[in-house]
Amino acid sequence: MAEHKRVPSRRRRLLRAAACAVAALVVLGAGAAGYAYLRLDGNLKSVDIDARLGTARPPAATDGSFNLLVLGSDSRSGGNADLAGGDTGGTARSDTAMVVHVSQDHSRADVVSIPRDTLVPRPECTGPQGKAVPAAKRAMFNSAYEAGGAACAVKTVEQLSGLRMDHYVEVDFNGFARLVDAIGGATVTTTVAIHDKDSGLDLPPGEHHLDGRQALAFVRTRHGVGDGSDLGRIELQKQMVRSLLQQVRGVGLLGNPAKLWSVGDTLTRSITTDSALASVNALVGLAQELKGIGPDGLAMVTLPVTAAPGAPDRVVQRQPQADQLWAALKADRPVPEAVVAAQPRNPAQATPTAPATAPAKAPAKRS
Template sequence: MLRIAVFTAIGLLLVGAGAAGYAYWKLNGNIRSVDIDTQLGPGRPPASVGGAFNILLLGSDSRAGANHSLAGGAVGDTARSDTAMVVHVNREHTTASVISIPRDTLVARPACTAPDGTSTPALRSAMFNSAYEVGGPACAVKTTEQLTGMRMDHFVEVDFAGFAGLIDAIGGVDVTTTVDISDQDSGLHLAAGNHHLSGTQALAFVRTRHGVGNGSDLGRIELQQQMVKSIMKQIGALGLTSNPAHLWSIADKLTKSMTTDSELASVSALVGLANTLKGIGPDQMTMVTLPVVSAPSDPNRVVPRTPQAGQLWAALQADGAVPQSVVSIQPSNPADSTPSPSTGTATRTPGGATRSPVGAAGRE
């Protein structure tokens, strides 16, 4: 999972790591990139203007390389974007709105061409996370732009191994859970209370789904949003600018785990982004989940809730704040309840969506 570590860590790490010489060359060589603009062509929402911009943060469940045995769940040859966050940074670069999109949201998926040239026809209704599976990052971006009506100016992805390695490099993170968590799939077992997690444990924490709430993706998103703030606090407390060796180690691990759009695929570009984001901390971030309701066709899927989902995207398109109509219907804490037994009986989440205990089928 998260992949979200990129947004929280870039501003604190790479400003101090953008040195010339070997360090610059080495970190540049670590970063993988995708030419989203060339793959998608001109048929996209207009580029952001006035200083505001949008970043699509994705976490695929690819099991390639070092990711093979991490975080439980099924191990296969394909990958899906099981974590997706749209980050809107306002024109003054003083606040950010972070919108989590549940992976099993049914959306209209556009026609896409995969990196290997394989074409996939458009579908009127497909799980959001399937776009990455059939067409890679470019298809995920295209699907997100169609859903939101906004240009994704940048794309960032971090893999399983990179996330776990980053957490270990910063000395672990502190989290709090108000209920016991026991998830055989992710391998996470925590008693209610405060915990300091290693990289492997933190990965399980943001991956766990069956061990919290009603077993749907909404509880997992709550854990992921808590992890974002925990990472920011931990990095902020390290004093990395006075410890170049430690800074180098973390920047090396972070850049090795990253795939970005081609415009961001250099240390200098990331340093520029870091400087842009440096005034945004946990208190300047609004984190919400896309309002959803149970899909009429399948209780294991959700669809955007009207009119609130449309109000949310319209507000961000206008560089506004997350509307109160969206904030007021956010689940108070979908992870803060005892998991339902896997009996097949649907339960109602605090956000209003009726979900089965195991949520969406397929991978964790």
């Protein structure tokens, strides 16, 4: 009877130790993943928009398209107090507002920036302390957030556009600066010098790679470009959005776990969402839905506006272009060519003395 060769006892012990080590790493890895998941989930802040607004809203689309409202708050509380200059009062308004419409097949996104000084009918809302805020026939768009927080801003946009805002994302000054730093900065180009003492931005002509504070100053700048209105600032914000998208695509997060963790931790600490998005799983799901949208599939426009009658430092929707724009998005069609053709020039690519698209100047109280 042939003898079976036995594995030397020392080798057996080594194999057993290796197996135990692998098992331990699996357990520890699962524990670390669980901790990371709970940590990121715990970072998120949310607002229950659906509960606050009830059923008196535009119907949600049933074809797979959806809308997302992105707001940039100019709150100066906490770490925001010494960022981006301007008034550091105790109130907060929606300094930036973008309606993002994602097409039915998720291959295209149309982004509409709403100038903060647009006069709009503001619906009745509920204030932060539960007190009713009466409706207003003509109120600055950004006052909706100040009057009733995120829910009032969403309600105002839905009334203005006729579109259901399926999701909501908000970022403040500090959060934006942290996010830009986490992904490694943003690259912008200007053919003219930009000097804005209020935002602190001081750039000579040329290409610049900005850190978080500089990028915040860039999207906050209006006095140093164009006609000094909010319309010029929106054009800078569009350039920044495109730059950030390119930067994220080039970072290679999936191949760099440490970088992925850093960005994920920063992202979840920097945003406030609606309740449906307030989990890591939901945000990952949203990212999956948006991953097919490349630079060629992104259209960014400013809501067509004109000077408000009797209030030259304010604007109102320009008709019929504004209604045509909202109708196109509601029907899941691209932005009409007439709207695209009438867009203002990017002040970062033009001289500050170029004619303004509309004779609108932002109020002096806030920058």
